[in-house]
Amino acid sequence: MGVTRRHGIVTGGTWCVDRNKMIDAWPGEDGIAEIQSEEQLGGGSACNLAVDIKRLDPNIPVETIGLVGNDQDGRFLLALADAHGIDRRQMAVTGDAATSYTDAFCSRRSGRRTHIFAAGTSALLTPEHFDFAATSGRIFHLGLPGVHRQMDRPWGSEPNGWVAVLKLARAAGLETNLELASIDAGRLAALVRPCLPFLDSLVVNDVEIGAIAGGATQRGGITDIAACVGAAKAALAIGTMRVAVVHFPMGAIAVERGGRVTAKPSLRVPESEIVGANGAGDAFAAGYLYAVHEGWSVPEALSLAHAVAGASLRSMSTTGAVEPWRKCLELARTWGIRDALPVETLG
Numbered sequence: 001m002g003v004t005r006r007h008g009i010v011t012g013g014t015w016c017v018d019r020n021k022m023i024d025a026w027p028g029e030d031g032i033a034e035i036q037s038e039e040q041l042g043g044g045s046a047c048n049l050a051v052d053i054k055r056l057d058p059n060i061p062v063e064t065i066g067l068v069g070n071d072q073d074g075r076f077l078l079a080l081a082d083a084h085g086i087d088r089r090q091m092a093v094t095g096d097a098a099t100s101y102t103d104a105f106c107s108r109r110s111g112r113r114t115h116i117f118a119a120g121t122s123a124l125l126t127p128e129h130f131d132f133a134a135t136s137g138r139i140f141h142l143g144l145p146g147v148h149r150q151m152d153r154p155w156g157s158e159p160n161g162w163v164a165v166l167k168l169a170r171a172a173g174l175e176t177n178l179e180l181a182s183i184d185a186g187r188l189a190a191l192v193r194p195c196l197p198f199l200d201s202l203v204v205n206d207v208e209i210g211a212i213a214g215g216a217t218q219r220g221g222i223t224d225i226a227a228c229v230g231a232a233k234a235a236l237a238i239g240t241m242r243v244a245v246v247h248f249p250m251g252a253i254a255v256e257r258g259g260r261v262t263a264k265p266s267l268r269v270p271e272s273e274i275v276g277a278n279g280a281g282d283a284f285a286a287g288y289l290y291a292v293h294e295g296w297s298v299p300e301a302l303s304l305a306h307a308v309a310g311a312s313l314r315s316m317s318t319t320g321a322v323e324p325w326r327k328c329l330e331l332a333r334t335w336g337i338r339d340a341l342p343v344e345t346l347g
Contacts, residue, residue, distance in 0.1 A: 014044030143179030196239030
């Protein structure tokens with residue numbers, strides 16, 4: 001389309017219907033849990049980040065690329081995109097599979113969430129669905145390796161479809177970022193490592209960066225910040241990324257290619273405000289990428305990322321509690337931040 005100056009965000013990959021259920025506590029096998037409330041909303045990395053960005057700033061252009069079924073769930077997701085002003089010209093519709101959906105269970109006791117996923121149309125998404133000549137956005141956010149059967153397989157001469165898509169995006173002049181899912185560490189590493197040379201940034205959690213680097217980043221269930229820094233540096237060494245960002249309950253770090261490490265503690269979100277963590281990682285990524293798009297510094301971007309993630313905790317859904325970015329920062333100022341992360345671990 002002869003784009004001379006790219007502007008806005010493009011998301012690609014997972015669009016699914018989230019059937020969110022709040023339960024009293026997650027049961028063991030053969031156990032029972034009570035559903036206390038439920039709702040249906042959009043989910044998946046491409047959906048969540050697109051909606052979050054539009055909630056942060058309705059004026060920023062957001063486009064998306066994905067695949068849904070010719071069914072009620074597919075029409076629900078198309079209407080959701082329209083309601084948020086998301087350009088969905090590349091949201092293809094197929095009659096060959098049902099729209100992907102997730103039963104997302106949130107434990108009221110722990111605040112943790114468990115996802116049970118039906119692949120549906122996600123299994124049919126391929127690099128052929130992505131046309132970057134028809135986009136005008138500057139930053140491309142792609143996900144989720146491990147839950148898209150065709151994308152996970154070799155594509156032509158490429159090790160997988162993710163690499164093929166990222167190469168196409170880079171060739172068209174977009175900056176690239178990859179979103180990950182909580183899958184087996186060995187499988188995650190096998191899918192993601194070949195992608196690293198074609199990323200400008202990587203925004204992941206502590207477990208995911210450990211899987212990529214091949215080392216433990218938690219000790220007894222607690223984040224090992226020094227190990228996260230080392231793992232981020234290892235990921236940077238494999239690829240050409242400018243920055244690797246790692247978030248975890250206590251805070252986040254950003255490791256830049258030149259060696260600078262920035263650490264920001266997370267917010268002191270009142271227990272009374274927390275409903276569930278579903279979508280908090282997507283919200284963090286949305287805050288960070290929005291700030292990058294707007295030219296903010298790395299410390300400012302981390303602060304906004306924490307503010308958006310904190311705001312998102314107030315809802316069972318992935319995107320329902322995200323507000324305009326200024327309101328998110330106001331919440332952050334009201335709640336305050338945790339104690340500073342131990343700087344001696346950041347060398």
